[in-house]
Amino acid sequence: MDPRVDRHAELIVDRCTDVSEGDNVVLLSGPAAEDLNVALFEKIGERGGMPTKVVLGGREMRSFLRAMDLEAISAPDHMISLMEAADVLINVRASRNVSETSDVAPESMQAFARIMEPIQEHLEDEDTEAVITQHPAPGDAQKAEMSTDGYADFVYDAIDQDWDAQQAHQEQLVEILDPASEVRVVAGEETDVTMSIAGNPAVNSVADKNLPSGEVFTAPLPDSVEGTVRFDMPVVRHGREVEGAYLEFENGEVVAHEAETNEDVLTGILGTDDGARRLGELGIGMNRDIDRFTHNMLFDEKMGDTVHMALGRSIEESVGEDNPKNESAIHLDMIVDMSEDSFIEVDGEVVQRNGTFRFENGFEG
Amino acid sequence: MDPRVDRHAELIVDRCTDVSEGDNVVLLSGPAAEDLNVALFEKIGERGGMPTKVVLGGREMRSFLRAMDLEAISAPDHMISLMEAADVLINVRASRNVSETSDVAPESMQAFARIMEPIQEHLEDEDTEAVITQHPAPGDAQKAEMSTDGYADFVYDAIDQDWDAQQAHQEQLVEILDPASEVRVVAGEETDVTMSIAGNPAVNSVADKNLPSGEVFTAPLPDSVEGTVRFDMPVVRHGREVEGAYLEFENGEVVAHEAETNEDVLTGILGTDDGARRLGELGIGMNRDIDRFTHNMLFDEKMGDTVHMALGRSIEESVGEDNPKNESAIHLDMIVDMSEDSFIEVDGEVVQRNGTFRFENGFEG
Numbered sequence: 241m242d243p244r245v246d247r248h249a250e251l252i253v254d255r256c257t258d259v260s261e262g263d264n265v266v267l268l269s270g271p272a273a274e275d276l277n278v279a280l281f282e283k284i285g286e287r288g289g290m291p292t293k294v295v296l297g298g299r300e301m302r303s304f305l306r307a308m309d310l311e312a313i314s315a316p317d318h319m320i321s322l323m324e325a326a327d328v329l330i331n332v333r334a335s336r337n338v339s340e341t342s343d344v345a346p347e348s349m350q351a352f353a354r355i356m357e358p359i360q361e362h363l364e365d366e367d368t369e370a371v372i373t374q375h376p377a378p379g380d381a382q383k384a385e386m387s388t389d390g391y392a393d394f395v396y397d398a399i400d401q402d403w404d405a406q407q408a409h410q411e412q413l414v415e416i417l418d419p420a421s422e423v424r425v426v427a428g429e430e431t432d433v434t435m436s437i438a439g440n441p442a443v444n445s446v447a448d449k450n451l452p453s454g455e456v457f458t459a460p461l462p463d464s465v466e467g468t469v470r471f472d473m474p475v476v477r478h479g480r481e482v483e484g485a486y487l488e489f490e491n492g493e494v495v496a497h498e499a500e501t502n503e504d505v506l507t508g509i510l511g512t513d514d515g516a517r518r519l520g521e522l523g524i525g526m527n528r529d530i531d532r533f534t535h536n537m538l539f540d541e542k543m544g545d546t547v548h549m550a551l552g553r554s555i556e557e558s559v560g561e562d563n564p565k566n567e568s569a570i571h572l573d574m575i576v577d578m579s580e581d582s583f584i585e586v587d588g589e590v591v592q593r594n595g596t597f598r599f600e601n602g603f604e605g
Numbered sequence: 606m607d608p609r610v611d612r613h614a615e616l617i618v619d620r621c622t623d624v625s626e627g628d629n630v631v632l633l634s635g636p637a638a639e640d641l642n643v644a645l646f647e648k649i650g651e652r653g654g655m656p657t658k659v660v661l662g663g664r665e666m667r668s669f670l671r672a673m674d675l676e677a678i679s680a681p682d683h684m685i686s687l688m689e690a691a692d693v694l695i696n697v698r699a700s701r702n703v704s705e706t707s708d709v710a711p712e713s714m715q716a717f718a719r720i721m722e723p724i725q726e727h728l729e730d731e732d733t734e735a736v737i738t739q740h741p742a743p744g745d746a747q748k749a750e751m752s753t754d755g756y757a758d759f760v761y762d763a764i765d766q767d768w769d770a771q772q773a774h775q776e777q778l779v780e781i782l783d784p785a786s787e788v789r790v791v792a793g794e795e796t797d798v799t800m801s802i803a804g805n806p807a808v809n810s811v812a813d814k815n816l817p818s819g820e821v822f823t824a825p826l827p828d829s830v831e832g833t834v835r836f837d838m839p840v841v842r843h844g845r846e847v848e849g850a851y852l853e854f855e856n857g858e859v860v861a862h863e864a865e866t867n868e869d870v871l872t873g874i875l876g877t878d879d880g881a882r883r884l885g886e887l888g889i890g891m892n893r894d895i896d897r898f899t900h901n902m903l904f905d906e907k908m909g910d911t912v913h914m915a916l917g918r919s920i921e922e923s924v925g926e927d928n929p930k931n932e933s934a935i936h937l938d939m940i941v942d943m944s945e946d947s948f949i950e951v952d953g954e955v956v957q958r959n960g961t962f963r964f965e966n967g968f969e970g
Contacts, residue, residue: 262679264682264683264684266683277664277665281665281668281672282668282671282672284669284672285668285670285672286673288674288677290681290720292681292687293659293665294658294659295659295660299639300645300656303643305650306650307648307650309626309650312626312627314626314653315655316629316657317629317690318655318691319629319657322684322686322687324686325683325685325686325687
């Protein structure tokens, strides 16, 4: 077996989570993760844990989603019971074909997403020991327009690294953002947005809930966002891509929007609820081993030289105790390329220009 | 898709179980059942159910079983929670390689079987809506020494039939056994065994907890079995085959045993507990579409012209209210070929000779 698979499994059970004697582990796996699953079952066994593998997605799920009765659909209480009885949740994405649900009606996808919300929330919950990761399967490689083996190199470069060193590197940005009040992000002609992060912690995210990780994120105060943003990477919602999304904020709220493709999808997203029209997250990608966009948010948002902003709910740990938290049924990350013609200002001082931080070589204030 | 797969899925959700609106369904699947799983997810969706697929076996399980710490192993509480929250359980067997655990230590297999006992009991429980079935995967075909497509023909011949007609056919035997007291099974030179079934119901098993089905079974009174039995098909325990097992009973208990191969395995089985030395079941195979042994008990024990006797625990529904029930951690079916030089006597009357029942053409009393 590829030794990188073994190392990946070790990072998952020892660093992202802490599988220990007596732990019940649920492995939520895509259909094409066999090698990683074999390595995970071994590590879980060695540590005295007990694994159960649930397979999500694939041909079965498409078949169910097309057949299910929208009126009759009910909560997956059995799956919720399973997850609540688990000590550790490991979610491995791996597709043979990422378009497997392309012929499922959007309303069925939405209904299914709605009944799966408790499971999503449980996975995201701060108190849940959980990780989301990716096994380099052919379908995901194809989505990235890469060969399967070339994609595997990309995935393991992003995942298999010195996370302690990365943590120390990112801590330099945390020290800037943590005490700060105002952040301004400027890129190209169309992005110039300002927000307050006063009182909200900056989170140093390395190999914990996501693998790969490599970002620092915080939450804007919900009413504070002002300005305009043009997003550089497509946003995908239920299989439809919104390219060139553009948002205008006043008092934190989106007051105008447009998109180069599928603008109606963006309109739909913004109409989800009140919180969906406000930003819940400002994230700064710092994983320089992710050197290209692969149409996979787990990687794209961690990429060095990028900033992402999420419409919708804030992550609990990025909101200060006395600060309001943006609530929404959605959390939709959208990416701005910061590699050129761009800067980030914190309390009036430039801390990054064209992707280079002021604590890095080559920074031009 | 092979229309027989579709029909198989229909039998599972409509006849063996009754998947209805709001039902939470757990699909416990072997690794090589994809086509049947796709069909099942469709049928479950159409009926308003909600499926969760747990994969058992395969390379992952071998990896876990070899790595697990025998001292630390604990109950799979999360899997038990899942099953208890389910309305319907569907267990689909399907192997790519039936020898996947051949290099796992026997004590690990035993320890795992022990912690999985609550799950096994839950599956077997009379009040659980559950079915065990087989998808014709390459590993199972190989075990049967058949081509994959030839094995598929065999599996669907056994499964896809007129179960109402089969039920009526079997009812003729139920009517003989139900009021009866004594059964004697004689085959060849070495099998001549007598037992009391007085007060124990004969169960007409067609397409319910097993698919294929096609047997009538009851329970001997635990102290009543007298005589000797030579079994014609190997018994497999934790991957080791016992060929030519021979048992001698007195007052219901095995007082002598031998085997042509792996006699120590048989000795180990009999030493499990007190109930393991007594018979818990007498079953009579009546599915004539199963026309060969395939080293798969789900099929072998249903085969026409066979009788099986199980060491260990009795099935609840085959034990009369006021009768003692044999209890044991094991339930091990063992088969006697009744196709020639054999007869079954009920209360002194021959009811089957050389595989032909007295209610069938060609019977020679």
